[in-house]
Amino acid sequence: MESTHEPADPVAKGVLATAKQSWHDLFNFKQRVVVTNELGEPRAEWARPVPLRNPISLLAQLSGRDWLFFIVGFAAWSADAFDFHALSIQQVKLAKYYNTSKTDVSTAITLTLLLRSVGAAMFGLAGDKWGRKWPMVLNMIVLGVLQIATIYSATFSQFLAVRALFGLFMGGVYGNAIAMALENSPADARGLMSGILQQGYSFGYVCAACANLGVGGSDESWKTVFWIAAGISIGIGLIRCFFPESQQFIEARKARKAGTAQGGHTASAFWKETKMMLAQEWKLCIYCIILMTWFNFYSHTSQDSYTTFMLTQKELDNSGASRASILMKAGACVGGTILGYASQWFGRRRTIILAALVSGALIPAWILPEGERSLSATGFFMQFFVQGAWGVIPIHLNELSPPAYRSSFPGLTYQLGNMISSPSAQIVNAVAESHFVKSRSGARAEAYGPTMGVATAIIVLGIVVTTAFGPEKRGREFEKALPAGMNVVVDQGSKLDDLEKADTREANKPGMAEAEDVGGVAVEKK
The missing domain is CATH 1.20.1250.20 (MFS general substrate transporter like domains)
Structure with missing residues (x-):
């Protein structure tokens, strides 16, 4: 996805609001994404799908x-x-x-x-x-x-x-x-x-x-x-x-052995x-x-x-x-x-x-x-x-x-x-x-x-x-996500972060795009 930097309405919350927004987005060829700036502040904007490749x-x-x-x-x-x-x-x-x-x-x-x-x-x-x-x-x-x-x-x-x-x-x-x-x-x-x-x-x-x-x-x-x-x-x-x-589980085992x-x-x-x-x-x-x-x-x-x-x-x-x-x-x-x-x-x-x-x-x-x-x-x-x-x-x-x-x-x-x-x-x-x-x-x-x-x-x-009337999260970045059970800290009895933020954390690691849509679509941060 390529960001257009064109502002969009925030992602809707709730069943009816989400359904209404999904219906309107169906007729917009651009895709609503949420991007995060250097200060960690999210904002919604439109992204353009990349043309089909050979x-x-x-x-x-x-x-x-x-x-x-x-x-x-x-x-x-x-x-x-x-x-x-x-x-x-x-x-x-x-x-x-x-x-x-x-x-x-x-x-x-x-x-x-x-x-x-x-x-x-x-x-x-x-x-x-x-x-x-x-x-x-x-x-x-x-x-x-x-x-x-x-x-x-x-x-x-x-x-x-x-x-x-x-x-x-x-x-x-x-x-x-x-x-x-x-x-x-x-x-x-x-x-x-x-x-x-x-x-x-x-x-x-x-x-x-x-x-x-x-x-x-x-x-x-x-x-x-x-x-x-x-x-x-x-x-x-x-x-x-x-x-x-x-490969996901091979990398997870390596991380556990290395203590990272x-x-x-x-x-x-x-x-x-x-x-x-x-x-x-x-x-x-x-x-x-x-x-x-x-x-x-x-x-x-x-x-x-x-x-x-x-x-x-x-x-x-x-x-x-x-x-x-x-x-x-x-x-x-x-x-x-x-x-x-x-x-x-x-x-x-x-x-x-x-x-x-x-x-x-x-x-x-x-x-x-x-x-x-x-x-x-x-x-x-x-x-x-x-x-x-x-x-x-x-x-x-x-x-x-x-x-x-x-x-x-x-x-x-x-x-x-x-x-x-x-x-x-x-x-x-x-x-x-x-x-x-x-x-x-x-x-x-x-x-x-x-x-x-x-x-x-x-x-x-x-x-x-x-x-x-349903959601779409085309292009979501999930290759680096940790396996289930590795996104919580059990000994403290609390979560590291909510699961969506955990996904964002992975997407914002060095070398990765610092953005994702409502479902994690990575958009290059400008």
């Missing part, structure tokens, strides 16, 4: 170590998505295998999403306290073991129990993966890297759809897809064992700072949970039952539906990368709102066509914008997060949103199976298309409104 030059900014962390985070997030979609794209097969309805099978999706928030809290806090490495290793290996346990579930009740436990461990992946992948990326490359990273989810879906296409449509072929998923998860967990810890760390890193210090963070940031936590609830409804409603929609209402065979699903998610990979990159200049919130509105306009073209080619094309463009909006989310959540909680905060708010939206696939299946339309052949078919279309339109409206 994406190749942005990628070149990452060092070999940065790429290592990014690739491992991307791989873990992709495996997480493969594990999840191994079930969602095979609902028809599983319903036949267990002799039950597709709505009953989607109960497993609901249980998985419900318990992901518990795993996000457990493993996110572990990642903030002990590092990103070993919580992720445990996550990935246990996920693989639970995929195998799913294969050997003899009854539907056993199947549901295993998938519930699966959700607990699945929830811990996201927070640690995005923190590890993005925390060391250069500030002006984060939008691009966020867009690429989020598409690990779409890439995992594509891989699962390819596996489903390869194994065929027999009732028991779903087991092969689960074996593949198990191998990928366990493999990534084992590979992660041989890579180093996050400001605070403690004991359990007492960690929990004390966590309580302080929640007391100061609870409104932001609630906002992010609401935002992620809408976003999780957005993705699950538009994708989890889409293969079922093509198999039933559109009467495609397993191969055709799988190919269309692959092309649909290829669009997601492209859209998420491009729009995540554009958000670095256009703004996080404006990019999300524009992508959501375009996806809403595409709903008729998404559900009305017949035939594999038409459905593949419209699915491509629909997911281009659905996942285009999602491509902004990893860096948007990281920038909104309290600096010391970039593993637990994004992971927990994301998974709590997942928990609230967990019945999405079940709702779509239940409504579709109780209402009917005529298929292409004139046969009576379950109304998956109209159900997904109406639900997605409502969700788009919710995303636009929530995003328009």
Whole structure:
């Protein structure tokens, strides 16, 4: 960000005042920042976003170590998505295998999403306290073991129990993966890297759809897809064992050994700072949970039952539906990368709102066509914008997060949103199976298309409104933030400073810009 030195109104306080200010700022291409002069006096002014740079030059900014962390985070997030979609794209097969309805099978999706928030809290806090490495290793290996346990579930009740436990461990992946992948990326490359990273989810879906296409449509072929998923998860967990810890925690250990760390890193210090963070940031936590609830409804409603929609209402065979699903998610990979990159200049919130509105306009073209080619094309463009909006989310959540909680905060708010939206696939299946339309052949078919279309339109409206009145902290400086527990002085029973000032303290160290916005956007001090 480049300061214009043009004075701006002070940052609003309170929910309604902040919402009003956020709405007006949405239509100002400049960004409101708070800069601090030599005397420590803050003032608000406008900053101009730096024009987009050549994406190749942005990628070149990452060092070999940065790429290592990014690739491992991307791989873990992709495996997480493969594990999840191994079930969602095979609902028809599983319903036949267990002799039950597709709505009953989607109960497993609901249980998985419900318990992901518990795993996000457990493993996110572990990642903030002990590092990103070993919580992720445990996550990935246990996920693989639970995929195998799913294969050997003899009854539907056993199947549901295993998938519930699966959700607990699945929830811990996201927070640690995005923190590890993005925390060391250069500030002006984060939008691009966020867009690429989020598409690990779409890439995992594509891989699962390819596996489903390869194994065929027999009732028991779903087991092969689960074996593949198990191998990928366990493999990534084992590979992660041989890579180093996050640089943030390596530097923190060095500081503790040298006696230069400001605070403690004991359990007492960690929990004390966590309580302080929640007391100061609870409104932001609630906002992010609401935002992620809408976003999780957005993705699950538009994708989890889409293969079922093509198999039933559109009467495609397993191969055709799988190919269309692959092309649909290829669009997601492209859209998420491009729009995540554009958000670095256009703004996080404006990019999300524009992508959501375009996806809403595409709903008729998404559900009305017949035939594999038409459905593949419209699915491509629909997911281009659905996942285009999602491509902004990893860096948007990281920038909104309290600096010391970039593993637990994004992971927990994301998974709590997942928990609230967990019945999405079940709702779509239940409504579709109780209402009917005529298929292409004139046969009576379950109304998956109209159900997904109406639900997605409502969700788009919710995303636009929530995003328009919410905060944005684009460009926040958080690379030098101390880990949780090291920003308080436990033996004195008082905090070093409030958490926002602690963030400012880091930004104002020699060699760094002496400024930050409401969310820590560094602006060069003149």
